Amino acid sequence: MAVRENVSEVREERQALGRRLREVRQAAGFTLRQVAAALEVSIGTWSAVENGQTRLSPERLEAVAALLGTDxxxxRGAPAEAAPETGWRDFPALELDAPLAGALEAFVELGYHGASIRTVAQRAGLSVPGVYHHWPTKQHLLVALLDLTMDDLLRRARAARAEGDGPLERFRLLVECLALFHTHRRELGFIGASEMRSLHEPDRTRIAAARQEMQRMVDEEVAEGCRRGLLTTPLPKEAARAVVTMCTALPQWWSPTGPSSPEIVAGQYVGFALEIVRGPRVDVANAGG
Incomplete structure (x- = not known):
């Protein structure tokens, strides 16, 4: 338990440092590309630092502090004015810079390999050099989008899980969270499900580890529910994987113009998930919160 708590603390510290680095960089008027170039790292690596996904050495921290005019x-301290955290059920409009928004639209419509930088530029309302000014390759755009996806999903999932009292409630909340994310953020969810194969190393392994963390949360609650006799599936690991796969497939068919809201779908999927793990029946109409 102590090891797990220490790992969690390290992860939270990295995420807090990443948020502060992003705030200070933006306040100083630097782009990701400018900071990455000055530190002689890739944009993907610096994006991972700002998303709390990778360690920043003390030497590099000193270097970026000097670059940004601070110490x-x-x-390492608290940001002067931290942005308010939204609740895990709240989904404000997604704010992306123009190249990322153009890349997301192009990748969803045409696929990563079918979309060119010219296509991204057209969707973004920019010239091709305008995109390259901030993003050196199409791969960097994909990495940034998948980092954003997993950072947002894991933050919400941890918050949802923390609200639960016991494995059954935590399982229900995790399923609700997954369903809400993959409807409200269906474009990001679609890219996350379809374009992992397009990632290059080492980003593929790093982002895959974040996906495995999401699966592990559900695995643990199903296993504990079975141990306590609250769930009766004879195949807890396989059942947990089926539940997550069911939720991550939502972007393939759900549409905001359809008859069911994300909240209705989430309630239905909680019911479906409980059937899979052989849990107690619930009022599906109210299960989505």
């Missing part, structure tokens, strides 16, 4: 102690 490492300030970066």
């Amino acid at each position: 490492s102690d300030t970066l």
Whole structure:
């Protein structure tokens, strides 16, 4: 348990530092590309730092502090004005810079390999050099979108899980969270499900590990529910994987113009998930919160 808590603390510290780095960089008027170039790292690597996905050495922290006109102690401390965290059920409009928004639209419509930088530029309302000014390759755009996807999903899933009292309630909340995310954020969810194969190493392994963390949360609650006799599936690991796969497939068919809202779908999927793990029946109409 102590090891798990220490890992969680390290992850939270990295995420907090990443948020502060992003805030200070933006306040100083630097782009991701400018910081990455100055530190002689890839944009994908620096995006991972700002998303709390990778470690920043003390030497590099000192270097970025000097670049941004501050000091490492300030970066390690609390931000002057932290942005308010939204609840895990709240989905404000997604705010992306123009190249990322154009890439997301192009990748969803044409697929990663079918979309060119010219296509991305057209969707973004920019010239091709305008896109390259901030993003050196199409791969960097994909990495940034998948980092954003997993960072947002895991933050919401941890918050949802923390609300639960016991494995059954935590399982229900995790399923609700997954269903809400993959409807409200269906474009990001679609890219996350369809374009992992397009990632290059080491980003593929790193982002796959984040996906495995999401699966592990559900695995643990199903296993504990079975241990306590609350769930009766004879195949807890396989059942948990079926539940997550069912939720991540939502972007393939759900549409905001359809008859069911994300909240209705989430309630239905909680019911479906409980059937899979052989849990107690619930009022499906109210299960989505």
